[in-house]
Amino acid sequence: MKLLYLVIGDIRFQIKYGFYFLYAVFSVLYIIILVLLPQNTIKTATALLIFTDPSVFGLIFMGSIVQFEITEKTFDSLCIAPIRPVDYLFGKLISLSLLSWIVGMLVGLIAGDIPNLFWFSVAIIAGSMIFSAVGMIFAFRTDTLNKFFLSIVPIMIFGMIPGVLHLFDILPWWMIFHPGVAIVEMLISGSQAIVALIITLLWMVLAFWVALSTVRNRFGREEGDNR
Amino acid sequence: MKAILTSFRMLLKQLSKDGMLIVLMFVPILAGFFFRFGIPYLEGIITQAMAQTSVLSDYYLLFDLFLATITPYMFCFAVTMTMLDEYDKHIIGHLTITPLTKNGYIISRLGISTIISFLVSLLVVTFFSLTEWTLGKLICVCFLTSVLCIGVAMFIFTKSRNKVEGIAVAKLSGIVMLGLIVPFFLSGNVQFLFGLFPTFWIARLTIETDILSYVMVITVSVAWIMGVKIGFDRKMAQ
Known part of the structure; x- marks a missing residue:
């Protein structure tokens, strides 16, 4: 129940600070782009757009959300409230993944080419969860937004470029172990989608584990300060 | 002038x-x-x-245009985030009542950064471009992208109440960059739907050097800056 309240609270926050408006604008833009593209490129373009934006936007926005909560002392209040670090983490991950999924489905269903609805949905949610969890890790380890952006640059480069290259089918088979490649494999409903799902789940567990221990540390430190 | 340079040194210290x-x-x-x-x-x-x-080589000029835009865009993004931070901490209000003045603050943050980013993008395009550039075209494009980024920085600063909104608005303002792509992928009159974006005319200028593109790029850029300046001045006065 607490988790549900946290998710609702985070969604309200995201609406208030324009995330939903922003992605309404971008959804329209992506739909226009896909409508204008030649028919034979739509499948690749849909996967490219969804992978490079809705799937990973949590990585970029997590820093600003967390640092804003720290500056506004919201985080201090949450630390003394009866919520667990795991609720805090999943409140953020679920709310951001929901927005990613809505945007991905809107764009994909209206103008894109979705080979398989199940794999497409799983890929967006899994991608968003992993990248948002990584965003959470770096958000708590940096104290200014500029530092946060610097810290996520390598993640963006090494996390996304292999995924994009996989769309052109130019990577060796073993690159499926890369999380970005595995997510793209599911987005396009490739022949190795089941393997990709298992690999993505393993990456998710790793990302959640590191993110949770980072949040736990921070909760512990704030509780200590508040005492 | 001394106050402006001191204020710029403060910005450099924060960025470093x-x-x-x-x-x-x-x-x-x-x-x-x-x-x-x-x-x-x-x-x-x-x-x-x-x-x-060929796949990418048809768009080498587009990559060069992105290269000319990256430097001023990065400078403007970093400076805007610092300005939003200073706004959140009420530092701007204090600085503008010192001998620095409001205009001095704007020059120390946006003016000097733009001049530096213009010079850096000139060098970067000169050494790393994929296509041939004449000196005139190079100076013109780098100047226009730098001016455009002042407008973007002012827009982000004006429309954001805090850093969270700053990131959202920065992403939204990235749509302006879409204008660079349009002349390469859309032909016919439909491309002029993007004529309100200065970037559209900047890209068109590099493809077809006609008088219309020159007139339009100046008109649209000035209109953008003037439009954004009203809200910017209002926020600085708060």
Whole structure:
């Protein structure tokens, strides 16, 4: 129940600070782009757009959300409230993944080419969860937004470029172990989608584990300060 | 002038504390290397894999335009985030009642940064462009992209109440960059739907050097800056 309240609270926050408006604008833009593209490129373009934006936007926005909560002392209040670090983490991950999924489905269903609805949905949610969890890790380890952006640059480069290259089918088979490649494999409903799902789940567990221990540390430190 | 330089030194100190200064110094060069050598390398791999004669090489001029825009855009983003931070902490209000004045603050943050980013983007495009550029076209495009980024910085600062909104507005303002792509992918009159974007005319200027593009790029850029300036002045006065 607490988790549900946290998710609702985070969604309200995201609406208030324009995330939903922003992605309404971008959804329209992506739909226009896909409508204008030649028919034979739509499948690749849909996967490219969804992978490079809705799937990973949590990585970029997590820093600003967390640092804003720290500056506004919201985080201090949450630390003394009866919520667990795991609720805090999943409140953020679920709310951001929901927005990613809505945007991905809107764009994909209206103008894109979705080979398989199940794999497409799983890929967006899994991608968003992993990248948002990584965003959470770096958000708590940096104290200014500029530092946060610097810290996520390598993640963006090494996390996304292999995924994009996989769309052109130019990577060796073993690159499926890369999380970005595995997510793209599911987005396009490739022949190795089941393997990709298992690999993505393993990456998710790793990302959640590191993110949770980072949040736990921070909760512990704030509780200590508040005492 | 002394106050402006002191205020600019303050900005540099803040940026170097964040590690952003090093990024601003090296990323344009790294991006240049990637565009100059990485893109042709990728072109080789992609054309071979797709059994085509050219895929990316048709758009080398577009990559050059992105290269000319990256440097001022990065400078404007870093400076805007610092300005939003200063606004949140009420530092701007204090600075503008010192001998620095409001205009001095704006010059120390946006003016000097724009001049530096203009010079850096001139150098980056000169050394790393994939296509041939005449000196006139080079100066013109780099000047226009730098001016455009002042407008973007003012827009982000004006429309954001805090850093969270700053990131959202920065992303939204990235739509302006879409204008660079349009002349390369859309033909006929439909492309003029993007005529309100200065970037559309900047890109068109590099493809077709006609008088219409020159007139429009100046008109649209001035209109953008003037439009954004009203809200910017209002926020600075708060």
